[in-house]
Amino acid sequence: xxxxxxxxxxxICKSGTSxxxxxxxxxxxxxxxxxxxxxxxxSLMLMATSNEGSKATYEQGVEKDKFLINxxxxxxxxxxxxxxxxxxxxxxxCSALSDRGxxxxxxxxxxxxxxx
Amino acid sequence: DxxxxxxxxxxxxxxxxxxxxxxxxxxxxxxxxxxxxxxxSQGPQYIIHGLKNNETNEMxxxxxxxxxxxxxLILPHATLRDTAVYYCIVxxxxxxxxxxxGPGTRLSVLP
Numbered sequence: 001x002x003x004x005x006x007x008x009x010x011x012i013c014k015s016g017t018s019x020x021x022x023x024x025x026x027x028x029x030x031x032x033x034x035x036x037x038x039x040x041x042x043s044l045m046l047m048a049t050s051n052e053g054s055k056a057t058y059e060q061g062v063e064k065d066k067f068l069i070n071x072x073x074x075x076x077x078x079x080x081x082x083x084x085x086x087x088x089x090x091x092x093x094c095s096a097l098s099d100r101g102x103x104x105x106x107x108x109x110x111x112x113x114x115x116x
Numbered sequence: 117d118x119x120x121x122x123x124x125x126x127x128x129x130x131x132x133x134x135x136x137x138x139x140x141x142x143x144x145x146x147x148x149x150x151x152x153x154x155x156x157s158q159g160p161q162y163i164i165h166g167l168k169n170n171e172t173n174e175m176x177x178x179x180x181x182x183x184x185x186x187x188x189l190i191l192p193h194a195t196l197r198d199t200a201v202y203y204c205i206v207x208x209x210x211x212x213x214x215x216x217x218g219p220g221t222r223l224s225v226l227p
Contacts, residue, residue, distance in 0.1 A: 006159070034214050043203075044160070044217040093159045095215075102148050102167070105215055107159035 003027055004096050006108025014116055015086060021079045021111045023094030029074035030096035034105065035067070038091040050077050084115045119143065120204045125222040128198075134191040136221050138204030141185045147208050149180060150215065151189045153200040153223075160203065160217075163189065194225045 003026040011019055023033055032051050036044040048064075050056040050071035058064045066088075068080040077096075081088055091112050095105040121139045128134040140149065148167050152160040164171055164178045166187075171178045177190040191198055203220040 004159075036217075043219050046214050046216070049214055091157070095159075102165065104150055104152075104162045104165055106162060107152075109159045110157070112157070 004030075004094065004106045004108040006094050006111055008111060009109060010112045010114075012114045012116065013084065016083055017115075019081045019084055019113060021081075021092055021094070021113075023077045023079070023096065023108050025075045025096040025098075025106070028096075028098045030077075030098060031074065032097040033071055033077040034095045034097070035069060035077075035079050036093045036095070038093060038110075044093060047079075081113065084113070086115045089113055089115045119206050119216070120218055122202070122204055122218065122221045124219065125224070127224050127226055128191075128194045130196060130225050130227050131193055134194040134198065134223060134225070136189040136191075136202050136204075136223065137186065138189070139186045140204070140206045143184050143206050144208070147206045149178065149184075149187050150205045150207060151176070151178065152203045152205065152215075153198075154203065154220070155197075155200045163202075194223075196225050196227065199223060199225045 005024045007022045035047045037047050038044045046059050047062045048056045048058045050069045052071050052074050056069035071077040091110050093110040095107040097105045148165050150165040151163040154160045164176050166178045180187045201220040201222050205215045
């Protein structure tokens, strides 16, 4: 089946650091990628939608200058958490969607971000 | 908001069939029903999806009622590794739209 690779799987860093998370579709071209955030014991919440070659669309309440998204190719999207603070600590998950009918989204295994 | 409602939690004995219900009474004619599951600290795993007809794959079966207002995911022989949160999601077939996740059903498979 389709595989989405997300890296790194776990990050611990100091407050004020910027952290970049990569999301790659390994065996298909992803015209659209999504970034989600999940707090403990809660469901996934969409942060932004990115289409290859265009600016990401952010959900209400998500700071686009805080969470920079780049989708430069059909197989790679990156999320950069700029000047991270403890409240940014969370589980970040990406997913990728090919441009093929009703095909499902495929998710990465997530990145656990801990800001000290 | 999610367009589906699911029970908060369910238990199932190992080796027995697990039947997970989902209500989607406001589903539109062009919306598909997707099922995912999430094991602790991992990304959601795709299980199955369907539009009108019942579907079966190597993981599960999906039964959709004739009026499409509800569906049931069936894991025919549950194992301990099937313990997870199961999400039922409805979405229009691919127009680049995201999935909206509800709280899902926490399935516990008991030995």
